[in-house]
Amino acid sequence: MNRLRKMSLFATIVEEGSISAAAAKLDLSKSVLSQHLKTLEQELGVTLIKRTTRRHVLTSVGENFYHSCRDINLTADLAWDQAQEFQVEPRGRICISAPTALMDILVTPVIKEFMGLYPRLKPELISDDHYLNLVKHDVDLALRVGSSPDSNLKQKRIGGFRDILCGKPGLKFDDINDLPYIANHWQGKYIRHKFKSKTGETLIYETEANCITNSFHSCLALIQSGAGIGIIPDFYVHQFEPGLVCLLPEVSLAYNSIYTLSPFNTNTPLAVTLFVAALEKRLKNHFK
Numbered sequence: 001m002n003r004l005r006k007m008s009l010f011a012t013i014v015e016e017g018s019i020s021a022a023a024a025k026l027d028l029s030k031s032v033l034s035q036h037l038k039t040l041e042q043e044l045g046v047t048l049i050k051r052t053t054r055r056h057v058l059t060s061v062g063e064n065f066y067h068s069c070r071d072i073n074l075t076a077d078l079a080w081d082q083a084q085e086f087q088v089e090p091r092g093r094i095c096i097s098a099p100t101a102l103m104d105i106l107v108t109p110v111i112k113e114f115m116g117l118y119p120r121l122k123p124e125l126i127s128d129d130h131y132l133n134l135v136k137h138d139v140d141l142a143l144r145v146g147s148s149p150d151s152n153l154k155q156k157r158i159g160g161f162r163d164i165l166c167g168k169p170g171l172k173f174d175d176i177n178d179l180p181y182i183a184n185h186w187q188g189k190y191i192r193h194k195f196k197s198k199t200g201e202t203l204i205y206e207t208e209a210n211c212i213t214n215s216f217h218s219c220l221a222l223i224q225s226g227a228g229i230g231i232i233p234d235f236y237v238h239q240f241e242p243g244l245v246c247l248l249p250e251v252s253l254a255y256n257s258i259y260t261l262s263p264f265n266t267n268t269p270l271a272v273t274l275f276v277a278a279l280e281k282r283l284k285n286h287f288k
Contacts, residue, residue, distance in 0.1 A: 004072060006040045010048065011069035013037060018056060090271035091120035097134075098143035100216040101233050102258065103127040107143065110278045114271075121271060129186060129216065134263045141272050142261045143279070153261045154268070156276060159283030160257040164237045165193065165205070166244045167229035176205070176247055180228030183209035184219050193231070195251035203251050258283065 009026070016022040019037065023030045041048055048062035058066060098107050103125060111123050126132065126139065134142055134153065147155060167179065181191055189212065195203040210228060213219050223230050224243060231253070237244050260276050262268065 006036055006043075007065075007069040008073050008076065009033065009036050010040055011066060011073050013049070013056075014058065014062075014066045015070075089120065090114070090118040090269075090274060091122075092271075093122045093124060094141070094269070094271045094275070095124040095126065095137075095139045096141045096143075096275070097126040097128060097132050097137070097139045099129045099145065100127045101236060102143050102145075105235060105239075106279060106282060110275065110282060113278065114275065118271070129184070129214065134261065140262060140264075140269065141275060144259050144261060145256050147257070147259050148261055150261075152265075153263060154265050156260050157257050158260055158276065158280040160255050161233045161235055162255055163231035163253050164234050164246045165195075165229060165248055165253070166232050166237050166246050167223060168226040169242055169245050171229065171245070171247055176229060177207070180210035181207050182219050182222045182228040182230035183212045184216060184230075185212055185214040187212075187231075193253060195248060195253060197251045201251075203248070 009022070012026060013019055013022040013033070016025055019033050020030055023033045026033065037049070044065075046061045046065075047059050048065060050057045050059060096107060096111075104127075107125065111125065114121055115123065126137070131144065131148075132139055132142065134140075147157075165176070171179065183189075183191060187209065189209050191205075191207050191209055193205040195205065197203070211222060213222070219230055220232060220236065222228060223232065224240065229247060232244065233256075237246065260279065262272055262276075264272060
C-alpha cells in the first residue's frame, strides 16, 4: 500500500475518533486497519497516536501530520467530485471528426444547439474525408460512412443516405456517357456505379474520372457550375434543387449507413453519449 493510502487511512482514524469506527466506515477489519497504522508509524519512525484501552490521543507530531493527511483527503474528494461532474453536465473539450459533407449539414447544427445548452462544453471539429486514427489524433467521436474493421472502437449505426448521380438541369440520361465525371478522391480514377430500379432491374454505369478533387465542396461546386456530373448525398441535392437534378430518377444507388465511432468502450463521457443521440435524432427527423 502506498504512502498516500496510509495517510488517508490515518486521517480517517483521527476523524472517526477510533480504529473501530474508522474500520466500520472504511469497510475494513479492525485488525487490518490497526496493522496499517502500526506500519505507518514504523516507516515514519514516530508515534502518531498514544493508545490506551479507553482512548486514543494524538501526539504533537501526530496532530501536525494529521493536518497534512486531511488536506490529501480533501483534495482527493474534490478531484473525485469534479470528475463525476462531467457525467452530470457536459463540459470541457470534445473533439469530433467527420467527412466534410456530414460535418456541414449534420454535425455543425447539433454543435450549435449544444453550445447553447452546455456553455461549458468546448467543441473541437475536424472536417476530413480521410479516416483519422482516433487515439493518435485524440478524437472523442468520429462519423464515418460504413462500418469500421477496427474492433477496438465502439461503433453505432445512426442512420444513412443515398448518393445521387446529378448534374445541372437540362442534362438527359442519354448524355451521361458523354459528360465529364467529377470524382471525390475516395472514388478513385475508375468509376463504377450499380443502380437498381424499384422492380429489381440493375443498371451499371462505368467511366473514367475527368477530374478528381479531395474537397467535397470543390466537387459540388464543379457539378453545380456545369463542369460535369458526379455523385452528391441526397440531403445535399435536395438543398440545391432545382439547380441540381438527379440524372437517373427511376433508379437508385445502394444505401450508405452512417456510423459513429468512439474509443470509449466503457464509461463513455456524457457529452459523447448525448451528442450521438442528438445526431441520430437529426438524421431520423430531417434526412428521411
